[in-house]
Amino acid sequence: MLKINNLHVYYGGIHALKGISLEVPENKIITLIGANGAGKSTTLRAISRLVSASEGEIIFNNEDISKLKTTEVVKRGITLVPEGRRVFPDLTVLENLKLGAYLRNDKKAIKDDINHVYEFFPRLKEREWQLAGTLSGGEQQMLAIGRALMSKPKLLMMDEPSLGLAPLIVQDVFEIIKMIHQEGMTILLIEQNAMAALKIADYGYVLETGTITLEGTGQELLNNEQVKKAYLGE
Amino acid sequence: MTLQEFLQNFANGISLGSLYALIAIGYTMVYGILRLINFAHGEMIMVAAYIAFYTVFIFSMPWYISFFIAIIITTIVGILVERLAYKPLRSSPRVTILISAIGVSFFLQNLGIVLFTGRPKAFQVPTLFSQVYTIKGVNIVSLTFFIPTITVVLLILLVYVINNTKIGMAMRAVAKDYDTSSLMGIDVNKIISVTFGIGSALAAIGGIMWSMKFPQLTPTMGLMPGLKCFIAAVLGGIGNITGAVVGGFILGLTEILLVAFLPDLSGYRDAFAFILLILILLVKPTGILGEKIAEKV
Ligand SMILES: Nc1ncnc2c1ncn2[C@@H]1O[C@H](COP(=O)(O)OP(=O)(O)O)[C@@H](O)[C@H]1O
Ligand SMILES: [Mg+2]
Numbered sequence: 001m002l003k004i005n006n007l008h009v010y011y012g013g014i015h016a017l018k019g020i021s022l023e024v025p026e027n028k029i030i031t032l033i034g035a036n037g038a039g040k041s042t043t044l045r046a047i048s049r050l051v052s053a054s055e056g057e058i059i060f061n062n063e064d065i066s067k068l069k070t071t072e073v074v075k076r077g078i079t080l081v082p083e084g085r086r087v088f089p090d091l092t093v094l095e096n097l098k099l100g101a102y103l104r105n106d107k108k109a110i111k112d113d114i115n116h117v118y119e120f121f122p123r124l125k126e127r128e129w130q131l132a133g134t135l136s137g138g139e140q141q142m143l144a145i146g147r148a149l150m151s152k153p154k155l156l157m158m159d160e161p162s163l164g165l166a167p168l169i170v171q172d173v174f175e176i177i178k179m180i181h182q183e184g185m186t187i188l189l190i191e192q193n194a195m196a197a198l199k200i201a202d203y204g205y206v207l208e209t210g211t212i213t214l215e216g217t218g219q220e221l222l223n224n225e226q227v228k229k230a231y232l233g234e
Numbered sequence: 235m236t237l238q239e240f241l242q243n244f245a246n247g248i249s250l251g252s253l254y255a256l257i258a259i260g261y262t263m264v265y266g267i268l269r270l271i272n273f274a275h276g277e278m279i280m281v282a283a284y285i286a287f288y289t290v291f292i293f294s295m296p297w298y299i300s301f302f303i304a305i306i307i308t309t310i311v312g313i314l315v316e317r318l319a320y321k322p323l324r325s326s327p328r329v330t331i332l333i334s335a336i337g338v339s340f341f342l343q344n345l346g347i348v349l350f351t352g353r354p355k356a357f358q359v360p361t362l363f364s365q366v367y368t369i370k371g372v373n374i375v376s377l378t379f380f381i382p383t384i385t386v387v388l389l390i391l392l393v394y395v396i397n398n399t400k401i402g403m404a405m406r407a408v409a410k411d412y413d414t415s416s417l418m419g420i421d422v423n424k425i426i427s428v429t430f431g432i433g434s435a436l437a438a439i440g441g442i443m444w445s446m447k448f449p450q451l452t453p454t455m456g457l458m459p460g461l462k463c464f465i466a467a468v469l470g471g472i473g474n475i476t477g478a479v480v481g482g483f484i485l486g487l488t489e490i491l492l493v494a495f496l497p498d499l500s501g502y503r504d505a506f507a508f509i510l511l512i513l514i515l516l517v518k519p520t521g522i523l524g525e526k527i528a529e530k531v
Binding site for chain 2: 048050069070071074075079080082086088089090091095098099100102103147151
């Protein structure tokens with residue numbers, strides 16, 4: 001579904017991605033793990049075209065999307081749940097969800113999908129009219145995920161959805177990712193919480209300072225000595 | 235001062251305040267979305283006034299068609315200013331765009347001098363707006379009623395658009411966060427253009443009404459009202475639309491009442507607004523309704 005070939009990204013003089021290649025097949029959960037500053041967010045931001053790649057291809061369903069505008073990438077069906085949730089704090093929960101459906105015009109279906117999001121996250125329904133900025137961190141993450149689902153993506157990318165959340169809530173978040181996946185969603189997940197991510201992932205890549213150093217199925221990586229030492233704290 | 239005189243001044247203050255409010259909104263909306271003081275905004279008053287003047291003068295159009303054309307063209311000018319002078323600098327330091335805005339302001343004033351000469355032109359006020367009514371001994375020209383009425387209608391419309399429409403929602407989102415807005419599929423450039431368009435249209439309407447209230451056109455006519463409306467926006471809390479309206483009315487009313495109560499000070503009428511600006515910046519830099527606005531990420 002998504003295939004990245006030899007992707008390079010620079011921030012001024014900083015060479016943040018040094019030619020990475022990876023693949024996200026349909027209906028799979030793929031995870032990208034790595035330490036802080038490895039270039040995980042940059043990878044997702046490059047796919048969403050929030051940053052420009054200086055070299056390389058991003059092929060989505062046989063089309064090179066590496067020169068498109070962000071809006072166009074969203075139209076193609078790729079949605080990013082950004083790092084730090086980035087809900088719109090002074091818009092209501094409902095307005096945040098409606099913004100997720102910005103490119104859609106099917107009023108009736110949007111309404112159904114909002115209700116579907118509320119089934120996933122009943123707390124959001126209770127807080128429908130509340131400003132998003134008043135939600136707790138966990139609730140904001142639910143909202144950020146719900147908002148992304150509202151665009152009806154084919155590929156859902158999530159940048160550290162568990163970051164800064166209490167352990168119990170982290171569990172919830174991973175449960176939700178699994179549920180979304182069971183409904184047929186293809187997911188590209190970035191995590192510092194490597195253990196939890198590899199457990200639910202079909203396939204994973206390890207990113208170190210802009211280079212992919214290891215890859216394998218979730219299970220393989222969980223058993224890999226290097227991964228155990230560096231990312232699983234064993 | 236008699237009650238009649240007071241009422242007359244009060245009505246005057248309200249109508250001047252309405253004009254300030256209408257024009258101040260453009261400053262505040264642009265600031266909200268770009269964190270830029272658009273110094274060229276005041277020139278929209280001049281652009282609208284001259285177009286309205288010439289469409290009537292040369293083409294003898296009925297006033298309502300001429301006003302309509304003036305509003306449309308001024309809106310386009312406002313959008314073009316952003317596209318040509320600000321957009322290419324969007325990733326530059328904020329002060330660069332600010333300088334560009336000041337440059338556009340000078341450019342438009344001087345273009346006005348080249349095109350229209352510096353000689354003042356007398357604006358023809360349609361009779362609908364220049365009828366004088368005498369109510370209980372108070373003489374009031376119909377324009378004094380029209381200005382606040384039109385302003386209130388436009389404000390209600392604006393608030394409705396911003397709070398209840400998809401494009402309004404997108405405007406609020408873009409004002410907070412470009413990247414996340416674009417991840418929603420919002421075309422950020424389009425929303426910025428819409429914002430400039432709305433601000434310029436309101437300034438055009440304000441500018442036309444200004445020309446009817448002070449019917450003398452010069453290429454630099456936008457400068458002083460522009461500065462005052464900027465002050466009104468800061469007074470109310472820049473970035474906040476309600477604040478711009480509140481600031482506009484406060485400025486308009488105090489200005490008129492100050493001159494009415496203390497006629498000796500009427501020479502300081504314009505200075506008053508600047509003294510007010512300095513006071514706010516000293517006492518409450520965020521303005522009456524403003525909160526601290528975070529730097530844009
Ligand atoms: N906007 C930016 N400007 C300059 N350097 C950046 C920017 N964003 C990220 N970087 C740098 O790029 C590298 C990768 O960052 P990032 O993709 O955010 O890593 P991760 O998400 O894996 O923590 C880091 O060295 C970081 O300092
Ligand atoms: Mg990151």
